[in-house]
Amino acid sequence: MQVEVGADDPRLGDYVRLRESSLRRSLESERGLFIAEGEKVIRRAVEAGHRPRSFLLAPRWLAGLEDVLARWPDVDVYVVDEAVAEQVTGFHVHRGALASLHRADLPPVDDLLGLDRLVVLEDVVDHTNVGAILRSAAGLGWDGALLSPRSADPLYRRAVKVSMGAVFALPWTRFPSWRDAPALLTGAGFTTVALTLADDSEDLDVVAERLRGPGKVAVLLGTEGAGLSDHWAQTASVRVRIPMRAGIDSLNVAAAAAVACYALAPRVTR
Template sequence: MSRSVSCNADSPCAGSKIGGCNVAQLGRLRREFLKVRPGWRGLCLLCFALLMQPIWVDDVSDPRLADYRDVRDADLRRKRGLFMAEGRFVVDVLLRDSRYAPDSFFLNPKSFEVLEPVINECGGDAPVYVAKQEVFSDVVGFDMHRGCLAVGNVGEALGFEVLIAQAAKEASLVIVVEGLRNTENLGGIFRNAMAFGASAVLMCPESCDPLYRKAIRVSMGGTLCIPFAQVTSWPAGLSRLRDAGFQLVALDLADDAIPLDELGLRIVPDRPVALLLGTEGRGISEAALDQVDHAVRIPMAPGVDSLNVATASGIAMHAVFAGNGGSNSKPGAPK
């Protein structure tokens, strides 16, 4: 099947014709198809998709590809409220499992062939730009063999209070990070959170952005489907977790921290847990540690004083997950 193109009324292609209709009319037609009774909807969408074509691009300087041309994450976020998803698996997560709406797609022919069904089903009216691999690489500025990018709309941030209320109701695990500025580590934490059923990730104001491209890629799309929020009042805001019924557990290297394998004896079953993580070097601040109920450490061989924070988070999340009998809630936010 072929994929639709989409333009606003002021764009140069808004009056172009496809199958006897202009693009703006086809956009409205697609929205009407979505109102059709479910029994007929699939047939209607199939007919609609057959009328449409992707936008083939062979000019590296095409202005419609500006978002994909040597653009830094911070520029996308600050200027336009967008983020970049990279790779077929991550783009599939963006479309099927996230609350974010795609703004556009930029694909090589193979990626378009693979993703066309899910784009037709979940891509809305976002335009799909397709280019040969050599043109694709020239646009993005390096040889990206995956040949698959999508720009998404950030939308409104989720509220801290809303997330902890939902997690408390489900008695699920929440991850809290302090001072984490490395996007790869943050992405790894989100990937672990997805694997072990954490329902949300909460961050101090100093932590990096989960919607930076590298964080999204390393998380395998976890930052797109696990809801997150910033705790603006830090570390005083941690008290709100306790007020909501959470047991606060921190990973710490202190000698008096209890071994991780004893945590199951200390926490109360059927009550939600908030797991607090800090950086490898500085660790968790004393002010934040003052808020926790239990400080735990991961036993290690002599001479080894720490683990990478993403690695340590996975070990700790598994301990909580296994202690709950593998029953943490499936992550997800209202779409």
């Protein structure tokens, strides 16, 4: 349902100041919403079963999303020019299409523990990294992701965007407790693989040869900068390092995740 609005219309409240992350975090959690940006990502969100609250579109995007909008005839569609969109959101909306969607309840941890290949994030706090890691995990054939309580929100706009909507395709949820997470994984039969630079770690090449077959594997990725906590690293089944050139910093966590997901993905042949 197309609705005419001005920049100060309170019905645009879901879309205000999209670049102010602390404001957005409290607003989105209070209202139970998240924002999807761009036609492709909006489409994927809706197809994954996320119920829209409203759409905010530049006129030229109406035609491209016509079928999506038709499925939700009662949902408001705010058609605004780019200047109004910029005034509301606080930045130039390159893709000209935004949607506000309801957050669904996260699946229970047990559902994820029933899968075979999991990416597990310990306090990865950067939304770009979380989005990039979930995209790589989905693309490289991993089954799901588990996040520590303090990890960044995969449904935050920037994470959704960077993931190209993989946050909708890949099952994920949060551990209720940081401390108990490693035991839950091993209790469910996972070989837990801690990515670390520790001296007692094995070369990823070598570990990959052992773990490429079928079986339950969880790769543990630590926070930006400091890496995995001792608690997670030392309780893991195996500690691995990506072979690195001397004197260069560790890889960015998203790059390390891509490498580990590639190396440890189950191979059909081989």
